[in-house]
Structures are given as structure tokens and as C-alpha cells.
Amino acid sequence: MHTIPLETDRLILRKFEDKDMQPLHLLLMDETVNTFLPWFPVKSLEDTRTFYETHFAGKAYHFAICLQSDNIPIGYVKADTDDSHDFGYALRREFWHRGIATEAGKTLVAYLRKDGVPYITATHDKNNPRSGKVMRQIGMRYCYSYEEQWQPKNIRVVFRMYQLNFDGQDDRVYRKYWNLYDAHYVEKHL
Template identity: 50%
Template sequence: MKKTERLVIRPFQNSPTDLAALYAILADKDVNRFLPWWPIQSLAEAQDFYQKRIAPNSESQWYAICLRDDDTPIGYVTIGKGPSRDLGYGLRKAYWGQGITTEAAGAVVTELRAQQLPFITATHDVNNPASGKVMQRLGMQYQYSYKEQWQPKDILVTFRMYQLNLAQTDALVYREYWDKYPNHFIEQF
């Protein structure tokens, strides 16, 4: 468990409270507009999502974002266990614009530095610049962009890939997306 000035960041639990909160987060179409799944429709789907994506043996480590005075999750931060170590996040709309995602993700990044991981990555849809601003506030650097026919939504998305080198090796760039998607390029901002 990690604590910040306003937040507690902890593992999700397979509990009625956490599952109800997860449902509230994942059912909101605005929260999930730029994420690789459709909004869920029921508590049963929240339980299924938990079992497939969040449970301890999943492909990513999921952290619940809770306010310090309330242990109910209002959002999440994820870090992939694969080679990209992809950082992700989502937050209930009522809490947008308050710096909560940056604060929570920053606490997770601090922990990752202590684990001596070489880097983390994150991508965002160009139509979601707020997500890119979170990445920048975390100190992540833009590396490149690429176009992907994104599943399961089957839409063409232009992603911007950001990276934070935790081992202070600025020359290291994660290239899997660059190599995988032929329509890749570097934007000038």
C-alpha cells in the first residue's frame, strides 16, 4: 500500500465494495472511451473483469486509487508485467481535473524506481491529450507515434508512445510498437 497527501494506492480486492466500485469505473462510457474494452454492463461483468485482468496472476499489476478518508476505489493505475511495462490508468469522471491520476501514478512510479526496472512505457490516443499530459507530468518523454487497427473496438487509432527511463539510460527506446506497426512516425511538437 502506498500513501500520498490525498490518496491511498493499494491492490484491488475481490470484495463487494471493490467490485461495486470497479463496476462504477468500468461502466462509464466516457471513462472507457479510450481504453481497450467496452463499458461493462453488470456487477457480474465486473467480477469477470477482475478475475481475467486484475487477479494476482494477471498480465498487469492493478492498483486501486482511494481517497485517504474513504477506502472505496475511485480509479486505478496499472503496470504491465510484460516487456513494455506499460503504465495505464482510469479515474471516475467526478474526480477528473484534480491531479489525482498524476498523484497516484507518481506513487506507483516511485515504487517502480525502487524495484530498479530499466523503464516503463505508456501510450495514448491522439484524441485523448489529457492522458498525454499525465505522462508528461510523470516525466515521461515522447518517443514516436504509430497507427493501429485497435481491437476489440476495430477502429484505426493513432497512438503516441511515451517512455520513462528509470535506469537513467536515455538512449534506451522501447521499439516493439515501432517494429510491429509499419505506419509509424515521429511527430514534431
């Protein structure tokens, strides 16, 4: 393992701590921020703590994104350790469109590469193309699209699946979603 926290000139990526529940709550309660995330906005600090314990506590590659100026979380960036190695992130709205998600993503990618993770995948709703832009900016490439009845929100969504291989197997494509959903295809214009 490598040194944590991970730092750039502007950001600190570190593990969430107990003192971070209020800043995390600000992120998780925002309906706009959570529109394209696979959960509903939280309603209380207790819900935030439960979310933290379920989704972040003890996870190897789940980090708070903090500014160097105050070390208070403004978002998160993560990669799962299951076979998808799913990459994801979220930022409070007032920090959107500043390149922070891309900077945090590139920092995490470098860490994962050094740690021997073979690849990452990520998906985004086709109605959220800015997320796809972040994925491309950190080096991911579009592989395919698929349609599913997305839970827990129970809405029909077309997802675009991206991947970045670290281990030299450049042609490898994670096919789980392709195989799982009958409605799958490659979009030519991407």
C-alpha cells in the same frame, strides 16, 4: 518488495479486494471513461468480476486508487510486468481534473523505481491529449507515434508512445510498436 498500500497525503494505492467490485463496476460501466481504454464498458457486476479476475487479480503492479477519506476505489493505476511495462490508469469522471491521476502515477513510478523495474511505456490516442499530459507530468517523454486498427473496438487509431527509463539508459526506446506497424513517425510539434 516495499510496503503496500502506497500512500500520499490524499491517496491510498492498494490491491483491489472482493469488497471493491461495486466501486470498480462504477468505473468500468461508464462509456465516457472507457472511450480511450482497450475494452468495452461492462454491463453487469458479473462482467466486472470477470474483468477483475482477468486484468487485476494477482498482478504485481495493479492498484486501486482510493481517497484517504474513505479508502473506496475511484480508479486504478497499473504497470504491466511484460516487456512493455505498460503504464495505465483510469478514474471515475467525477474525479477528473484534480491531479489525482498524476499523483497516483508519480507514486507508482517511485515504487517501480525502488523495485528495480527498468522502464515504463505508455500510449495514448492522439484524440486524448490530456492523457499525454499526465504521462509528461509523471516524467515520461514522447518517443513516436504509430497507427493501428485497434482491437477489440476495430477502429483506426493513432497512438503516441511515451517512455520513462529508470535504470540510467536514457536513450533506450521501446520499439515494439514502431516495428509492428508500418505507419509510424515522430511528430515534431510534441
